[in-house]
Amino acid sequence: MMKKRLLVVGILLLTLVMAFPAYAQDFTIAMVVKGAGNPFFEACRRGGEEAAAELGFNFIFQAPATPTSEGQIELIDALIAQQVDAILVSANDPDALVPVLRRAMDRGITVVAFDSGVAPAGRHLFLNQADMELIGRMQVQMIAEMIDYEGEIAILSATSTMANQNVWISWMLQELTKPEYEKMELVGIVYGDDLREKSYNEALGLFRSRPNLRGIISPTTVGLAATARAIEDQGLSGKVALTGLGLPSEMAEYIRNGTSEAIALWNPIDLGYVSSYMAHAMLTGAIKGEAGEIVNVGRMGEREIVADGSGGLEVLLGAPFVFDINNIDEWADVY
Amino acid sequence: MARTAEKRRFAFSNLSSKRETSLVIFILVLILGVTLRSPRFFSLANFHDILLDSAIVAIASIGQMMVVMTGGIDLSVGSGLALSGMLVGLVYKGGLGLNPFLALLLGGLIGLVLGSINSVLVVKGKIPPIIATLGTMSIYRGLIFLASKGQWVSAHEMPSYFIRLARGTVLGIPNLIFIAGLLYIIFYYFLSHTKTGREVYAVGGNLQAAMVAGINTDKINYIVYSATGFLYGLCGVLWVSRFASAQPDTATGFEFSTVTAIVLGGVSVSGGTGRVTGVLLGAVLSSMIENALNVTQTNPFWKLAIQGIVILIAVAMDQIVRRRKKTKVVREQ
Numbered sequence: 001m002m003k004k005r006l007l008v009v010g011i012l013l014l015t016l017v018m019a020f021p022a023y024a025q026d027f028t029i030a031m032v033v034k035g036a037g038n039p040f041f042e043a044c045r046r047g048g049e050e051a052a053a054e055l056g057f058n059f060i061f062q063a064p065a066t067p068t069s070e071g072q073i074e075l076i077d078a079l080i081a082q083q084v085d086a087i088l089v090s091a092n093d094p095d096a097l098v099p100v101l102r103r104a105m106d107r108g109i110t111v112v113a114f115d116s117g118v119a120p121a122g123r124h125l126f127l128n129q130a131d132m133e134l135i136g137r138m139q140v141q142m143i144a145e146m147i148d149y150e151g152e153i154a155i156l157s158a159t160s161t162m163a164n165q166n167v168w169i170s171w172m173l174q175e176l177t178k179p180e181y182e183k184m185e186l187v188g189i190v191y192g193d194d195l196r197e198k199s200y201n202e203a204l205g206l207f208r209s210r211p212n213l214r215g216i217i218s219p220t221t222v223g224l225a226a227t228a229r230a231i232e233d234q235g236l237s238g239k240v241a242l243t244g245l246g247l248p249s250e251m252a253e254y255i256r257n258g259t260s261e262a263i264a265l266w267n268p269i270d271l272g273y274v275s276s277y278m279a280h281a282m283l284t285g286a287i288k289g290e291a292g293e294i295v296n297v298g299r300m301g302e303r304e305i306v307a308d309g310s311g312g313l314e315v316l317l318g319a320p321f322v323f324d325i326n327n328i329d330e331w332a333d334v335y
Numbered sequence: 336m337a338r339t340a341e342k343r344r345f346a347f348s349n350l351s352s353k354r355e356t357s358l359v360i361f362i363l364v365l366i367l368g369v370t371l372r373s374p375r376f377f378s379l380a381n382f383h384d385i386l387l388d389s390a391i392v393a394i395a396s397i398g399q400m401m402v403v404m405t406g407g408i409d410l411s412v413g414s415g416l417a418l419s420g421m422l423v424g425l426v427y428k429g430g431l432g433l434n435p436f437l438a439l440l441l442g443g444l445i446g447l448v449l450g451s452i453n454s455v456l457v458v459k460g461k462i463p464p465i466i467a468t469l470g471t472m473s474i475y476r477g478l479i480f481l482a483s484k485g486q487w488v489s490a491h492e493m494p495s496y497f498i499r500l501a502r503g504t505v506l507g508i509p510n511l512i513f514i515a516g517l518l519y520i521i522f523y524y525f526l527s528h529t530k531t532g533r534e535v536y537a538v539g540g541n542l543q544a545a546m547v548a549g550i551n552t553d554k555i556n557y558i559v560y561s562a563t564g565f566l567y568g569l570c571g572v573l574w575v576s577r578f579a580s581a582q583p584d585t586a587t588g589f590e591f592s593t594v595t596a597i598v599l600g601g602v603s604v605s606g607g608t609g610r611v612t613g614v615l616l617g618a619v620l621s622s623m624i625e626n627a628l629n630v631t632q633t634n635p636f637w638k639l640a641i642q643g644i645v646i647l648i649a650v651a652m653d654q655i656v657r658r659r660k661k662t663k664v665v666r667e668q
Contacts, residue, residue: 035584036480036485036583036584037479037480037483037485037486037487037582037583037584038485038487038582038584039485039486039487042484042485042486065476065584066584066587067584160635160636188632189635190629190632190635191635195587196578196580196582196585197578197586200578201388201625201626201629202629204384204388204626204629205626205628205629205630205632206629208375208376208378208381208384208629208630209373209375209629209630209631209632211375222582225489225490225578225579225580226578229490229577229578229579229580233502247489249487249489249491249492250487250489250490250580252489252490252491253489253490253491253579254490256491332489332491
């Protein structure tokens with residue numbers, strides 16, 4: 001009888017000893033991005049892996065084959081079934097992912113959105129690459145410098161439903177109402193859907209329909225590179241200025257030959273890195289995910305959780321980085 | 336004498352009932368309509384852009400047309416194109432300075448291998464073409480991710496002479512249009528003037544009859560799928576050169592652009608009929624529709640719907656014209 005009891009207690013203890021470290025350390029954090037095969041998200045992945053190596057959690061990277069919300073919903077469903085501890089997500093649509101992410105949160109999974117956010121109801125925290133307002137205004141300032149604050153400009157965006165592009169564009173419109181831009185006119189917003197051929201053709205359409213066009217802002221990397229190519233093919237280098245948000249590797253050619261003087265982007269490695277740190281801090285209980293808390297984000301230092309203005313909470317990464325002829329060489333091979 | 340005259344009249348009425356005639360009329364009407372709305376549409380430079388834009392889809396559509404004529408379909412066109420283009424892009428990224436025409440050939444050969452795999456699945460595996468190519472569509476796309484590790488090949492990683500391939504000219508004709516033209520002449524000759532070419536029509540028209548007539552239907556299937564692969568392989572290299580970028584999701588859904596071109600071009604989806612001249616016009620028309628929507632700055636939210644409506648109108652108009660012609664002929668008799 002005594003022996004049996006001892007055995008039972010022993011087994012229980014052993015189970016506890018074996019189970020506890022697994023519970024305490026082996027968090028699994030999954031990153032779900034917009035689409036597969038995008039170097040931007042590959043860089044985010046590297047940041048996540050870097051954080052995983054420093055903090056010792058399991059890191060899973062998932063991407064739908066095509067950039068759709070449906071593909072992301074399937075992946076997130078599978079992650080819920082796998083009982084991961086946290087999901088980091090860059091959404092293809094701010095609202096479409098809310099139901100599935102709510103289900104994840106109900107099951108105790110921590111949800112941190114990054115890059116392209118989801119509505120506050122579908123996440124605990126959002127890592128904002130930089131102030132959306134600052135990014136939007138900055139691109140108008142950049143194009144204005146290039147065209148001496150005078151002439152017609154157009155915007156070539158990704159799809160018409162992309163959350164981040166649309167918010168940036170609304171801030172661009174705000175910026176353009178300032179008096180220093182009164183000689184500039186926004187003559188069109190077109191959508192290349194992040195497809196190279198479509199973006200290229202949309203750029204051609206702008207050149208044809210607006211022969212006096214002086215500048216294009218493209219806040220997306222496929223659109224930016226396709227527009228650069230179209231400008232060169234039409235012999236418009238120097239006549240139509242180009243700026244926007246793009247990967248330095250994609251734009252290196254066009255920055256070196258002057259088709260685009262300068263572009264901006266935040267560092268996607270840092271995006272993956274910081275969002276992983278945020279999720280990990282939630283899992284360990286270091287933060288509860290409330291406004292005013294300070295979260296330690298490794299080599300990036302510390303960030304404060306603040307209200308995002310739409311009822312949710314966010315952390316700001318920092319100001320975007322400007323790439324031009326002086327620094328493109330060192331960044332072209334990084335991401 | 337009377338006989339030849341009658342023959343000639345028959346040939347003439349045959350010509351006027353051809354798909355190409357109604358397509359040309361439709362294209363002219365479209366040009367007129369769009370020009371009235373936006374005069375800038377009507378310029379040499381813009382027509383040059385339209386032809387350039389249609390070149391790649393026109394080349395790939397020759398293959399799709401042959402496959403559809405035999406009663407099949409090739410859904411792997413987009414993936415195969417992207418895989419060939421990516422592999423050639425990776426060769427350049429790896430630092431191998433390949434002559435651009437050798438690169439074109441390499442892409443064609445990679446495509447030929449991919450197309451042959453399709454043909455073996457269809458002929459030896461007896462898998463319906465739509466399923467076989469649906470499978471290889473995903474496999475080829477997956478291979479791109481494996482080969483590229485999800486990375487892009489960017490403009491600065493390609494030599495400038497390769498990027499210029501799509502921008503250069505031969506005898507004043509842009510390379511893309513020149514290559515497309517050359518291929519159209521070759522395949523026009525092949526389909527209309529060689530025994531094997533005529534057999535392609537026979538297989539699609541009536542499989543049983545073709546077999547009874549002693550046509551080696553397996554051989555025809557091998558040829559059409561492999562040739563399609565070769566063509567989309569070429570397209571992959573041209574695509575990468577044109578946009579100076581190879582990315583894993585290049586040309587996603589491109590197979591539907593080829594289907595659009597051939598349907599506009601009068602190829603019967605149930606097999607047996609189709610001409611390269613029609614397909615060429617179909618490819619030009621679909622590029623023209625997209626260009627027109629962009630030049631007229633049509634509301635982006637309407638674009639796709641309008642594109643679909645215009646395609647339906649073009650096909651419906653052709654049906655009406657043909658039916659009229661048929662009843663007229665009957666009455667005359």
